[in-house]
Amino acid sequence: MSLADIKTGTSNTTQSNADKQTWDAMDALADEVALIFANGKPFEILGTKEGKTVPIPAGATGADLRAAHPYADRRDPEGSTHHDAGTLWMGTDPSTSVTNEFGRIHDTTNCYVAAPALFPSLGSPNPMLTGVALSRRTANLLEASVLPRPVPRSASAAGFTTPLFDGTVATFKKWQLAGGPNGGQGFAFIRGELVSYGSSDFAMLYYAVQAFDNFHLRLQFKVFDPNNCNSGVFIRFRNPLERMPAVLRARADAEGAAVATNPAWTAVFSGFEVQIDDNARGDVNKDYYGRRPDHSHRRPRRAHPAIHARAALSSQCVDAIRHRRHWEPL
Numbered sequence: 275m276s277l278a279d280i281k282t283g284t285s286n287t288t289q290s291n292a293d294k295q296t297w298d299a300m301d302a303l304a305d306e307v308a309l310i311f312a313n314g315k316p317f318e319i320l321g322t323k324e325g326k327t328v329p330i331p332a333g334a335t336g337a338d339l340r341a342a343h344p345y346a347d348r349r350d351p352e353g354s355t356h357h358d359a360g361t362l363w364m365g366t367d368p369s370t371s372v373t374n375e376f377g378r379i380h381d382t383t384n385c386y387v388a389a390p391a392l393f394p395s396l397g398s399p400n401p402m403l404t405g406v407a408l409s410r411r412t413a414n415l416l417e418a419s420v421l422p423r424p425v426p427r428s429a430s431a432a433g434f435t436t437p438l439f440d441g442t443v444a445t446f447k448k449w450q451l452a453g454g455p456n457g458g459q460g461f462a463f464i465r466g467e468l469v470s471y472g473s474s475d476f477a478m479l480y481y482a483v484q485a486f487d488n489f490h491l492r493l494q495f496k497v498f499d500p501n502n503c504n505s506g507v508f509i510r511f512r513n514p515l516e517r518m519p520a521v522l523r524a525r526a527d528a529e530g531a532a533v534a535t536n537p538a539w540t541a542v543f544s545g546f547e548v549q550i551d552d553n554a555r556g557d558v559n560k561d562y563y564g565r566r567p568d569h570s571h572r573r574p575r576r577a578h579p580a581i582h583a584r585a586a587l588s589s590q591c592v593d594a595i596r597h598r599r600h601w602e603p604l
Contacts, residue, residue, distance in 0.1 A: 298345060305339040319343050357401055360391025376412050384420070388412050422465075434492060438481050441466035452514035453477035453538030467496070470505060478508060478538035495550055503550065511545025514538060 308317070312330070319328040319342070328343050365371025368380040377387045388409045393401060439445045446463045453459070459472030461479040468479065497503045512518060514537040518526065522543045523533065531539040541547070 297349065301345040301348060302336060302340075305336045308339065309334065309336065323347060357396040358390035359393045359396045360389070361394070362387050362389075362391040363394040364392055376415050377408065386412055386416070434490070436484075439468060448481060448483045449479045450482035451477060451479055452540070453536040473502075476536075476538055478514065478541055480508070480511075480514065480541070497550075505550040506547040507550070508541040508545050508547050511541035514540040516540075518544060 311317075312334075314333055316332045316334075317330050319330060319339075322328060322343065330339060330342060334342075362372045362377075362379070364373045364375055364377065366374065371380070373379050373387055373392060377392055379385045379387065388405075390396070390401070390405065392408065393404075437445060439449070443463060446468070449461075449468070451460060453476060459470070459477045461477070462469050462471060470477075470479075491507075491509070493507065495505075512522075517523070518533065518540055526533045526539060526543045531542065533539045533543070
């Protein structure tokens with residue numbers, strides 16, 4: 275059901291006449307609110323259908339607003355504004371509803387609906403906020419009670435004392451993003467894993483609560499796209515939120531790195547990157563100094579799991595690490 279269209283003037287039923295009174299009451303209330311905000315001062319009405327600005331003098335009344343900008347000119351004609359509805363209405367009784375209060379179809383355990391089909395009727399106002407609220411509530415339910423939760427991994431069981439990330443939100447919050455996400459790249463916590471996304475100017479997620487001296491670091495990694503995998507683990511780098519020393523800044527500027535706008539580059543010029551490239555391709559188009567093709571080595575300098583642009587490991591090490599999918603660098 276929708277309110278009667280007052281612009282056509284063709285409907286004159288009891289219901290449509292009541293709808294017209296409701297429209298008038300809503301427009302009059304909107305004018306009262308505008309006058310309250312104006313507080314007796316002059317103001318302008320923007321965005322009329324003709325693209326004009328309607329000046330309203332100081333001390334105007336509701337009647338003045340209606341005369342300057344008639345109600346009929348403010349309203350969308352019939353059929354110009356619509357929002358989808360459906361038949362999957364919500365309720366607690368399976369005999370009178372299709373889905374429960376979280377959008378789960380009755381008599382199913384894992385079939386949820388988050389769409390306008392949940393709304394049996396809609397008027398002209400945009401139901402976006404209602405839809406977002408319902409979607410967030412359903413997502414919270416799924417995350418908290420339905421989807422499988424990751425089992426926290428113990429560092430002590432492997433002989434390590436400090437878990438940097440154990441698959442829980444608590445340890446994920448100890449990491450901080452440098453660079454991104456406005457650049458299109460970032461990191462997300464998904465089902466107990468740290469997942470990188472995006473392919474533009476890189477971002478870096480670093481452990482922000484503690485710095486270490488000498489250490490053993492063990493980690494596991496997963497490759498989603500074997501044809502396009504290029505990542506790494508930075509170690510021994512400066513705090514990316516602090517300004518680099520002048521000598522490092524000059525080197526970064528000379529190489530055209532956007533350190534000023536992307537602090538993730540700090541790790542490139544002040545630390546070391548243990549390369550992740552599951553195909554062990556490296557950069558065959560550049561030598562150690564990044565200038566020309568290098569054919570003097572069996573394996574490119576930047577191949578997984580080399581220290582980026584510093585040293586490559588043997589093929590036996592590459593095969594072992596690729597098979598086990600974890601590292602334990604010094």
